[in-house]
Amino acid sequence: MNAPERALGPRPLPAAMLAALQARFGARCSTARVVREQHGRDESPFDVPPPDAVLFCESTEDVAHAIGLAAAHGVPVIPYGAGSSLEGALLAVQGGLSLDLTRMNAILRIAPEDLTVTVQTGVTRKQLNEALRHDGLFFPIDPGADATLGGMAATRASGTNAVRYGTMKDNVLGLTVVNARGELLRTGSRARKSSAGYDLTRLFIGSEGTLGVMTEITLKLYPLPEAISAAVCHFPDIDAAVRTTIQVIQLGVPIARCELVDVNAIRALNAHDRLGLREAPLLLMEFHGSPASVQEQAETVQQIAAEHGGEGFDWATTPEARTRLWAARHHAYFSALQTRPGCRCVTTDTCVPISRLAECIAATVAEADASGLPYFIVGHVGDGNFHVGYLIDPQLPAERGLAEQLNRRLVARALAMEGTCTGEHGIGLHKMDFLLDEAGAEGVAAMRAIKLALDPGNILNPGKIFRL
Amino acid sequence: MNAPERALGPRPLPAAMLAALQARFGARCSTARVVREQHGRDESPFDVPPPDAVLFCESTEDVAHAIGLAAAHGVPVIPYGAGSSLEGALLAVQGGLSLDLTRMNAILRIAPEDLTVTVQTGVTRKQLNEALRHDGLFFPIDPGADATLGGMAATRASGTNAVRYGTMKDNVLGLTVVNARGELLRTGSRARKSSAGYDLTRLFIGSEGTLGVMTEITLKLYPLPEAISAAVCHFPDIDAAVRTTIQVIQLGVPIARCELVDVNAIRALNAHDRLGLREAPLLLMEFHGSPASVQEQAETVQQIAAEHGGEGFDWATTPEARTRLWAARHHAYFSALQTRPGCRCVTTDTCVPISRLAECIAATVAEADASGLPYFIVGHVGDGNFHVGYLIDPQLPAERGLAEQLNRRLVARALAMEGTCTGEHGIGLHKMDFLLDEAGAEGVAAMRAIKLALDPGNILNPGKIFRL
Numbered sequence: 055m056n057a058p059e060r061a062l063g064p065r066p067l068p069a070a071m072l073a074a075l076q077a078r079f080g081a082r083c084s085t086a087r088v089v090r091e092q093h094g095r096d097e098s099p100f101d102v103p104p105p106d107a108v109l110f111c112e113s114t115e116d117v118a119h120a121i122g123l124a125a126a127h128g129v130p131v132i133p134y135g136a137g138s139s140l141e142g143a144l145l146a147v148q149g150g151l152s153l154d155l156t157r158m159n160a161i162l163r164i165a166p167e168d169l170t171v172t173v174q175t176g177v178t179r180k181q182l183n184e185a186l187r188h189d190g191l192f193f194p195i196d197p198g199a200d201a202t203l204g205g206m207a208a209t210r211a212s213g214t215n216a217v218r219y220g221t222m223k224d225n226v227l228g229l230t231v232v233n234a235r236g237e238l239l240r241t242g243s244r245a246r247k248s249s250a251g252y253d254l255t256r257l258f259i260g261s262e263g264t265l266g267v268m269t270e271i272t273l274k275l276y277p278l279p280e281a282i283s284a285a286v287c288h289f290p291d292i293d294a295a296v297r298t299t300i301q302v303i304q305l306g307v308p309i310a311r312c313e314l315v316d317v318n319a320i321r322a323l324n325a326h327d328r329l330g331l332r333e334a335p336l337l338l339m340e341f342h343g344s345p346a347s348v349q350e351q352a353e354t355v356q357q358i359a360a361e362h363g364g365e366g367f368d369w370a371t372t373p374e375a376r377t378r379l380w381a382a383r384h385h386a387y388f389s390a391l392q393t394r395p396g397c398r399c400v401t402t403d404t405c406v407p408i409s410r411l412a413e414c415i416a417a418t419v420a421e422a423d424a425s426g427l428p429y430f431i432v433g434h435v436g437d438g439n440f441h442v443g444y445l446i447d448p449q450l451p452a453e454r455g456l457a458e459q460l461n462r463r464l465v466a467r468a469l470a471m472e473g474t475c476t477g478e479h480g481i482g483l484h485k486m487d488f489l490l491d492e493a494g495a496e497g498v499a500a501m502r503a504i505k506l507a508l509d510p511g512n513i514l515n516p517g518k519i520f521r522l
Numbered sequence: 523m524n525a526p527e528r529a530l531g532p533r534p535l536p537a538a539m540l541a542a543l544q545a546r547f548g549a550r551c552s553t554a555r556v557v558r559e560q561h562g563r564d565e566s567p568f569d570v571p572p573p574d575a576v577l578f579c580e581s582t583e584d585v586a587h588a589i590g591l592a593a594a595h596g597v598p599v600i601p602y603g604a605g606s607s608l609e610g611a612l613l614a615v616q617g618g619l620s621l622d623l624t625r626m627n628a629i630l631r632i633a634p635e636d637l638t639v640t641v642q643t644g645v646t647r648k649q650l651n652e653a654l655r656h657d658g659l660f661f662p663i664d665p666g667a668d669a670t671l672g673g674m675a676a677t678r679a680s681g682t683n684a685v686r687y688g689t690m691k692d693n694v695l696g697l698t699v700v701n702a703r704g705e706l707l708r709t710g711s712r713a714r715k716s717s718a719g720y721d722l723t724r725l726f727i728g729s730e731g732t733l734g735v736m737t738e739i740t741l742k743l744y745p746l747p748e749a750i751s752a753a754v755c756h757f758p759d760i761d762a763a764v765r766t767t768i769q770v771i772q773l774g775v776p777i778a779r780c781e782l783v784d785v786n787a788i789r790a791l792n793a794h795d796r797l798g799l800r801e802a803p804l805l806l807m808e809f810h811g812s813p814a815s816v817q818e819q820a821e822t823v824q825q826i827a828a829e830h831g832g833e834g835f836d837w838a839t840t841p842e843a844r845t846r847l848w849a850a851r852h853h854a855y856f857s858a859l860q861t862r863p864g865c866r867c868v869t870t871d872t873c874v875p876i877s878r879l880a881e882c883i884a885a886t887v888a889e890a891d892a893s894g895l896p897y898f899i900v901g902h903v904g905d906g907n908f909h910v911g912y913l914i915d916p917q918l919p920a921e922r923g924l925a926e927q928l929n930r931r932l933v934a935r936a937l938a939m940e941g942t943c944t945g946e947h948g949i950g951l952h953k954m955d956f957l958l959d960e961a962g963a964e965g966v967a968a969m970r971a972i973k974l975a976l977d978p979g980n981i982l983n984p985g986k987i988f989r990l
Binding site for chain 2: 165166167168169170209210211212216220221223224233237238239240241243244245246247248249250251252253254256257259260261265276277300303304305306343344346347350403405406407408409437438439468469472473474475476477478479480481485488489492493494496497498500501503504506507508519520
């Protein structure tokens, strides 16, 4: 698919800037085709020429130096983490320099006594949780992919635990950011709350690299729950599973995870992981707390599920069984891709008020079934957020067009229900028109004004979120 | 106390604008001295001339019209709610028009099925909770004063329940805002999460009326806990109370409220409310959850308190007893003011990482005792946030100077401990220099750039948060 913004014209990296980069960074600045191409694609369906060069940054100072040069030369810089964007957020639509932050993966300071940790933004969530385990702590945000914490902050990511622990917006205490002039900014503090001026932390979170490049991040941590229990429950149809979820949320049960997997995704998982799951829609749930509280929550939910025809409430109480369960959930996307070799996935990300979720999913399923496109649905239904993945043949423009049309209809439905076009994936290249519908011309105008105030040369990840 | 910003010179309301306001709004636009003076003071120790006129707004359209006029005439507009700012946030330091929003007190829509409510921003927190009671829901943020929800959002307020439910930043889903051109902006949605572009909602929260005037707000609600239990526990000294708190937080006990009251505040409360409390530092605690979970939490905390010499764990399980307890906590400020007739209060608001709280309070108490000034301490210690109230004689500049000096030392200490100068009261007029120390020149420069981008004429509550 062609990205619309490439039309604005590339701003390639001039030889003088390349020479300056190579003089300072040597082989860490690469123009090798394979390296550039690796940094020029993500999980989105867009095909865009790669960046002109890639710099492997190892420190905040590296980032600051590179952005200083880019500012002087008017060249785009695009931060790169795990490359797992679903919306083209990391594509070099106007050319320029990709800043690979994956070597900035130091865990700088674990403060168990304050339940905080400070890391470089190239640390991934799995690496972080591995490092925290010895202290009996964890960081709950889990978008599925082993994304970097910088990428997760940049897209305001959430995932399976958000129903209980919130999203990245709720779990970042402070940031170190390099601004468009190559200067350092420190936002927030290690205090749990603050009313000190504008909330720059929250402004950078979700800005997709367009306002600054985050290099360090201080996060809230949580004690590992005393007891954890996970369960799988099958339902006669999606509606029954969703109505169970709605009632659980409305009752205020502090469920930690509540995930929907549809029959298409289950078939893919069975084929790929040999899971032998029953081919019926299922909810994957997890409960955190004291042993007594976990039992209480589980009993409440089991009763609600039974009232909706839920069957086979299978428990996974050992860490191994739980890990297998969540690995399966996280494999849904890649398992589904493998059911149609060579396909690309157009992924939707709407989120609606919980009371409208059953209606929204039902209408979406009806449209998807009628379309004839292969698709699957997984969802963080406890948040009102679900993803339809349309598996399209990239050689067939008609399929792409159809998937996009279905996405547009779904977004229109979600907005009419007072929801959002994106619960957690971000706008990137893909949803700029949706953002206009959602935030209105005045809202997008405010975003543009902020962008131009903080990045007048439009060098920070240009062409994303909105058109300037 | 003279406010520094008045030096920038007033921008009084011209006769033509006043005529236009009176033509449209009649008696709702007042220049009566008593009305202006009422809108020209708050709970801060600053004495500033009142606004030139007050407009009693009844709708978003009124606000938009007034700001449109103000923009055309280059006149400051200052939103006014309950008048309970402690930092001079509502003072008309450059003259102009006060927008009284208290008549915009309609509860527009309660959606129990989604746990959301939409209200006009002149609704107060007590009014809201009264309206929610029939649905078994509540809004937890409780700053003590019966502030308006607009004022609470504007200062990123929190208060006694924040340790469990977060602050205003965590509990607002969306806003209707009138921008500096008098246009309407709608931010957020009714979905529980979103990654749709810059987080304008969070940018307006805590901006103290300097970026736009909020007229409607959509909030998250919570089911009234099945069980609530409150307790009072006395300690041999402040340090023991604080160390108990630290351990409770570090263990991850989901305590709903954890408040410190020092001996000076207890004496004031006993004198004012005849409470007959023992004259020893106390923690006021509240637990929310299922009956089993509340009991479990309380037992854990009781055990920790006992290890620190806590005594007389008195329970208040009836709603009446609880209300009396929290009313007493909220009266601490006014009770203390009455111990020194004619005094003004210089209130501090630092917040530090929980591990540094005991050390921070101990050093602060030592300085306060040595100063000879009357003072009291209350604190949302579960958040690491506490307030020292210095009771000064406004006729004695030396006392004012001394209180400010003590505040400066406390802020320096909190910042050295990686905390913040303000946990919940905001910057207002009072803490502009502290903000520079905390956010750094680059951070404040970013805030200024955003302000100028969204309000180039500097008409929205000018002279607050930072100097332009």
